[in-house]
Amino acid sequence: xxxxxxxxxxxxxxxxxxxxxxxxxxxxxxxxxxxxxxxxxxxxxxxxxxxxxxxxxxxxxxxxxxxxxxxxxxxxxxxxxxxxxxxxxxxxxxxxxxxxxxxxxxxxxxxxxxxxxxxxxxxxxxxxxxxxxxxxxxxxxxxxxxxxxxxxxxxxxx
Numbered sequence: 001x002x003x004x005x006x007x008x009x010x011x012x013x014x015x016x017x018x019x020x021x022x023x024x025x026x027x028x029x030x031x032x033x034x035x036x037x038x039x040x041x042x043x044x045x046x047x048x049x050x051x052x053x054x055x056x057x058x059x060x061x062x063x064x065x066x067x068x069x070x071x072x073x074x075x076x077x078x079x080x081x082x083x084x085x086x087x088x089x090x091x092x093x094x095x096x097x098x099x100x101x102x103x104x105x106x107x108x109x110x111x112x113x114x115x116x117x118x119x120x121x122x123x124x125x126x127x128x129x130x131x132x133x134x135x136x137x138x139x140x141x142x143x144x145x146x147x148x149x150x151x152x153x154x155x156x157x158x
Contacts (some may be wrong), residue, residue, distance in 0.1 A: 032074075036078040036089060036142070040070035041157040044095050048156070049120055050078050051090040051108050051137055064108050064121035064137075066092070090137035093156050102156055103136035110135050 042045050049066025068076050092103035092110070109121040113131040120126055127134065 033080070036091075036140075038068075038070065038074055038078060038091065038093075039075040039155045040072055041099040041145040041155050042095070042100070043072055043158060044098075044100075045069055045071050045132075046095055046156055048076070048078070048091065048093045049116075049137075050092075050112055053088065054119075056154045059119060061120045062119065062122045063119055064090075064107065064110055065111060065117040067115060088139060088141050090139055092135055094135075101136065103138045105139050106137050108137050109133070 035097050036050065038048050047067040049064060049068075051064040053128055054061065054063045065100075068078070070076055090103070090106060090108060092101075092108075093103045098112075106122075109118050109123075109128075109132055110116060111118070111125045111131045112133050112135070118126055118132070126132065
């Protein structure tokens, strides 16, 4: 009788380990966030902004944020802001005084002078203030899944 009871405990331990592994894997998949690596391959410094769709209990909508200065050859990681289900993001960049610009597919609101974070950046009503204006962003997509690295690499060249 003792050996049967001992086998039952082993079976439950093995089953519990499998259940734990399955739950842990599900947790990782649903809470995975992608990182975007942006490299400046231009010959002069650039300023980069990004936008993404944010969905949470508090807010649902597009958010734009920036500016990060990248010197030639520098790479920056732009946060873990994308999660599974919200795989599309937008990148915009420019040189000093906007003499060169990258981004034209969609127009989103930014602060053209200062660091910023703008909720609902795709809405016209956010265009209040002297430095708030819409500029061009290019659309990008990163696949987020169980076997993915959760990273995307963007190179800005002339």
